[in-house]
Structures are given as structure tokens and as C-alpha cells.
Amino acid sequence: MFERCAAMDDLWNMTLTPDELRGISSIGLAHLGDAVYELLVRSYLCAEGKATGKGLHRATIELVRAEAQARRAEAILPLLTEEEAAVFRRGRNAQVHSVPAHASRAQYSEATALEALLGWLYLSGRKERINALFLEMMKAEG
Template sequence: MENYFHPCLTDDQIRAISSIGLAHMGDAVFEILVRTWLCAHGRATGRGLHQATIRLVCAESQAEKAKRILPILTEEELGVFRRGRNAQVHTVPGHATRAQYGEATALEALMGWLWLKGRLERANELFCIMMEEEPHAV
């Protein structure tokens, strides 16, 4: 692969990536989408911007947002989501339950998988649905 801005790995290459690896990638994808969303809605101001980002990317928020998209995921996407939720995570942040952290990891794994498959339009579609009920004022 030579263009890391537009990755498109084979199915075999993606299957070789652990659930934690997919979630690692998806964490970054989700955060850049959140940061872009905040900037696009005129919230690009110092500390408030950082606090808003933290609020939107925390496990509790991601778990809540995952519920919004579950009904519209394809079977393939649901498989990736389940794989991420079942990842063997050894530490859970004190502010989230194990269930919330599992859902957040699942969402991140899905976003990482979509990124690595080159399915950016689908990742964006799901992100927009997740953010529909989010107030623009942060």
C-alpha cells in the first residue's frame, strides 16, 4: 500500500488484523470525524473544543451512538461489530461500564474496518446518523 490517506486492504489483510487493531484504527477515524464535525459547526475555539471532543469520543458517548446505527448495519458490518465487542480488553476506564466499553470498542472496530476497506462514504453515512441528535452547541 502506498497511499495511507486512501487505504484499501484485501479481505485477507483485514482479517489478519486483530479486533483491538481495528478498534485502534477506528478510534482515530472516529475522533477525526468528531473534530471535523465540531469545526464545521463553528465550535473551533480552544479549551471548549477539546472538552467537546472528549465528551463525544468517550466510551459512554460512543456506546450510546452505537445504538443508533445497529438497526441499519449490514450482516457483514454486524459481524465486525460483534467481533469488536467480543475483543479481550483487559482494562476498562473507571467512568465507563464494561458493557459501555465493549460497545465503544465494537463501534471503533467497525469504523476502523470501514476505513481500511476504503468504505469512507459508508463510515460518513453512519457517523452522520450517530450525530443527528447531537446538539450543535457544545
């Protein structure tokens, strides 16, 4: 049904080649990056001791909303390498067809760019870099 690539032998530790990465659309990268970001947020909140039902859910929603992601993305832009900045720009230029009512198109584009970057870093096998950028994002006021 699906064509397997060698990286699919260990889905927690994927490392795609540059050619394989270029073959994934910005929307595809953002789709994965959205999950990466949400997993990091949930892990962060649990480790921080906010693991209570409704409060945990609300805290997660506040951090994963497009507006919050856009603010945090702005905080890490100066830290990005040229290659990362290019992926970020590519994600920001992705053609999204719907924008949530609570976010502006600009905020949603920034959030999509951040998610594309996180998806790209994840598929590149650069988990340490994801961690470093995420920790910087969590220092940003939100």
C-alpha cells in the same frame, strides 16, 4: 522493518483485501477506528463552528468518551449490513484488559465494537459508508 502491502502507497485511501482485513485483530481495528472516530468528531466540531480552545477540547472529550460512543453505536445498529454487524460483534467480543473508571464494561465493549467497525470500514476503503454512519450517530442524542 515493516512488511509493506500494496495498500500502503496511499495511506489516506487504503483498501485492504478481505484476507488482509481478517489478519488484523479486533483490537487493531479498534485502535485505528478510535483515530478515525476522533478525526471525524474534531472535523465535525470545527465545521460546526465550535473551534475555540477549551470549549472545543471539552466538546471533543464529551463525544469520544466510551459512554457517548456506546449510545451512538446503539443508534446505528439497525442500519448495519450483515457483514458490518459481524465486524461489530467481533469488536464487542474483543478481550480488553482495562476499562476507564467512567464507563461500564458493557459501554466500553460497545465503544470498542464501534471503533473496530470504523477501523474495518476505513481499511476497506468505504469512506462514504463511514460518513453516512457518522452522520446518523451525530443525530443521536448524546
